[in-house]
Amino acid sequence: MPATARKPDASRRSERSRRAILDAALDQVGETGYEKLTIEGIAARAGVGKQTIYRWWPSKAAVLLDAFTAVSEDAAQGQHELPDTGDLEADLKEVLRATVDELNRDVYDRPARALAAAAVTDPALAEEFNRRVLGPQLDLYVERFTAARAAGHIADDVDVRVATDLLVGPLAHRWLLRTLPMDHAYADRVVELALRGIAA
Amino acid sequence: MPATARKPDASRRSERSRRAILDAALDQVGETGYEKLTIEGIAARAGVGKQTIYRWWPSKAAVLLDAFTAVSEDAAQGQHELPDTGDLEADLKEVLRATVDELNRDVYDRPARALAAAAVTDPALAEEFNRRVLGPQLDLYVERFTAARAAGHIADDVDVRVATDLLVGPLAHRWLLRTLPMDHAYADRVVELALRGIAA
Known part of the structure; x- marks a missing residue:
């Protein structure tokens, strides 16, 4: 046939x-x-x-956002939530170390910078970028922190969205504006200080 | 004559x-x-x-960086250090609220975004931008945290440069990538969570 x-x-x-x-x-x-x-x-x-x-x-813009969605899905390897071993610090260090590795990879760095720079100055593109690529990534942190709060691992009064910014903001700032290099030790320090702030 | x-x-x-x-x-x-x-x-x-x-x-680039240095100096109004009343939390809330106000001002927002977007993709401009504009601003936080550490207000083992990223990173991330709006309440939450993490 x-x-x-x-x-x-x-x-x-x-x-x-x-x-x-x-x-x-x-x-x-x-x-x-x-x-x-x-x-x-x-x-x-x-x-x-x-x-x-x-x-x-x-x-x-639509092509590029689909391309980035594909890159993010490849990087996630089918995992659509952050690790949850019950050890929040270890889980977040694993995730932030992987993020540092990704940001330091040339194949990711150049297109990601081009897209981020466009989002900085173009509100419509930024909205799509947040809806399609960045928002879903940040939601994974929000979900992990919400689970940690339910398990009593972080304080009841912590705003999980602000806690997310406390983790991803430092890496994004250092990467976007190139203030200083980033390595695994830096990822660990950020997790340790941020977690001290939100611990139960 | x-x-x-x-x-x-x-x-x-x-x-x-x-x-x-x-x-x-x-x-x-x-x-x-x-x-x-x-x-x-x-x-x-x-x-x-x-x-x-x-x-x-x-x-x-040289013109623009001089222009931004002038803007920063106007905003600082001759103050070349962060407030130090002995109350670290109050001082940092004052500074971060002022930062939120500045980032939300149209007259600052558009040129600052254009320069930041250029720094994201142009390493040579980023280096100058860090040396001339951003680095000196971040140094003010490092100095304030160093004084707070000497006064016993933050823990001895805190890396003051990472502590600086914990404060400025969340605001920069939210502003640059437009993830969510920013107001004084947001500035306060960031200071509170970050300070819990680094408190003595």
Whole structure:
């Protein structure tokens, strides 16, 4: 039955094109920055026609946000919550060390910087970035802290969203504005000081 | 003695031009972003010749960093250290509330965002920005925490540079990436949680 036999092939080709487009968007934005990112540039790099991109995405922002969502999902390896071994300090150190490693990887650093810089100056892009990429990441901390509060591991009066900022803010500040280098020891110090502040 | 009479006039004119150029640089970068900021644009806006700018500054980055240094100095109103009333919590709340107010002011927000976005993607500009503008601001916290540690108000083992990140990181993250709005209550919560973590 050639009709059904063709369908999986077409679907595989579509998926290959989709991944090629997302990879091309990440590579391109890392090289040129967000402002100079174009659908034409992404299409040329991915070896597809512009119309193929416009069939699936309405704008370069939409392509890039899908590309980052894919990167985040690859990094999460199917895990959609933070580790919860019952040892909050150990769990958060594991997560923040992994975050430091990710921020220090060149393949992540350049496109992530280009996107973050665009969000700094473009409120509409920032809103989408928060809704699609950053918000869901921060929610994982909020959920972990909420569980820790229910288990009596952090104080009852702690605002779990502010506690989240206390953990991710220092790393983001150091990374975005390049104030100082970051390593695992830094991640550990941030967790230790922040946890002393919110401990039960 | 016309020679000495002319000199103060020339000096006043120079100072007027210098301020006009710095103001024009801030206005211009707020409108166009750093990438599209040009010496020509600054000169036209300030009503001076390009050569006047090049006589004093080698590049647009140099103009902009001087402009920001001037803004910071105006905001500091001659105070080159954080308040030290002996009540660390009250002092830090005052400083962080003022920071929130500054970040929420339109006149500061747009040029500051343009400069921060440029620092995110341009390592050389980031280095100058840290050396000239951000580093000296962070040093004020380090000095205040060092005094508090000497006075026994925070724990002996606290790394005062990490403690600084714990205070400024959450505000910077929320402001730069626009995750959520910021107000005085937020500044207070950050200070309270961070101080619980570093208290003696």
